[in-house]
Amino acid sequence: MSGVRTYQNLNSLVTRLRDDLNDKELVLLYAYNRTGKTRLSMDFKDQGKRKNNGKSDTLYFNAFTEDLFTWENDLENDSARGLKVNYDSRFFDGFSSLGLEPTIDEYLSRYADFGFDFDYKEIRQGDETFSKPYFVKFSKDKQENIKISRGEESIFIWCIFMAICERILDSHESYQWVKYIYVDDPISSLDDNNAVAITCDLAKLLRRATNRKNESSISNPLKIVVSSHHSLFFNVMCNEIGRAKENEPKVKHRRYFLHRPNSEGIYTLQPTEDTPFFHHVASLAELQKAADPETGKLYTFHFNALRSIMEKTAAFFGHSDISFCLKKIDNDDNRALFNRVLNLLSHGSYAIFEPTPMGEDNQNLFRQILKDFIASFQFDLPKIFAEPSARKPT
Known part of the structure; x- marks a missing residue:
C-alpha cells in the first residue's frame, strides 16, 4: 500500500485495519487528539462481535478500560480509600484462577514504589459463581489506604492490562476468545521516563505476541493495533518493533499517520514505513x-x-x-x-x-x-x- 487512502467512515477504516492484519501481525497508528482513536478502537471491537455472532474477539485498552476503575475517597470515614472495580466486565474474568497479583506487582515495581491489595467477593454469573475483585487499596512506606496520583493510577491499571496480556500469551482458557489486542494511548498521564520504560516493555510483550505458537509449535500470532497521539511513544514503538532482534523473526507490521481532515467523518491513512516519522x-x-x-x-x-x-x-x-x-x-x-x-x-x-x-x-x-x-x-x-x-x- 502506498500513498494516502481516504475512508468515508470509521467502519470502512476498521475494515482496512482488519484486512491489514490478515497478512500483518501489527498496525501502528499515529493520530492527534480528538481524531477519534477511542471510537475507532471500539468500532474495531464491535466489528469483531458482528462477525462472530455477538462474541467479542478483541481485548482493548483505552479510555473505557480506565473507566472500569473509579476512585473512592471515603468522605464519611476518611479511611477506606482506593479504587472501586467494575467487576461485571470480562476484563476481570481471569482474576480468580490466574493469580495475577504477582505479575501485576512485577510490572508495577518497574515504574512506581507503592503497593496494592485486592478485595474479592463472590459474583454470580448465570449458573456459575466466580470470585472477582471489587476494590483495590494502596500502601506505601507502611502507610495504608493512601491516595495515589492520577498518573500512578494510570500506571497501576496499565500493569493489570499487561498482566492479563501475559496470561493471553500463555493461552489460558479464561482468555481463549482473544484474537486481537487493541491498545490506545496507554501513557497519556505519564512523564517521559515512564513513557519510554512502558513503551519498551509493551514492545517486548507485543513481539512475543506476534511470535506466539500453539501447543503443536505452529504459528498462532495475536493480531495487534496500537494507536497514540504521543510522539515519543510512537517513535520508540516504531524503533522497537521495526528493528531486527537476534533469533526472532521480524515483526510484519504497518505504520500509519491517521488524520481526520474535517468534521464530516472522513478519515485518511498515510503510510509512514518508508521514511522516518517526525x-x-x-x-x-x-x-x-x-x-x-x-x-x-x-x-x-x-x-x-x-x-x-x-x-x-x-x-x-x-x-x-x-x-x-x-x-x-x-x-x-x-x-x-x-x-x-x-x-x-x-x-x-x-x-x-x-x-x-x-x-x-x-x-x-x-x-x-x-x-x-x-x-x-x-x-x-x-x-x-x-x-x-x-x-x-x-
Missing part, C-alpha cells in the same frame, strides 16, 4: 493548512505551536533554541523581526478551547515566518490535505 513534520502540515488564506483559520495559539516546532527542530540538530532556525533565513531584517514576533506572541496565555482569532497583520507575519521556515529546512510535508472530493473514496 511529529513536528505532521504538525507543520496542520499549520500550513491553518495558514491558507482561502480556507484556513489562524488563531493566536498557532504562534505557540510554530515556536514549539522550531524548538524541536533546533533540538534535533543539537541546538538549544530557535535562533538556530532563524539563522537559516537570509534576510537580516526579517530574521530580527521574526525573532521579536515569536518571542512576543508565543508567550501569551492563549486558550485553545476558546481560541482568539489572529489579527490580519499578525496573520501575514505568521504566514511569512512559516513559509521561510519550511523553505529553509526543505520539509517534505505529508500530502494529507487535498480536498476529499479530489480523492477516490475507499
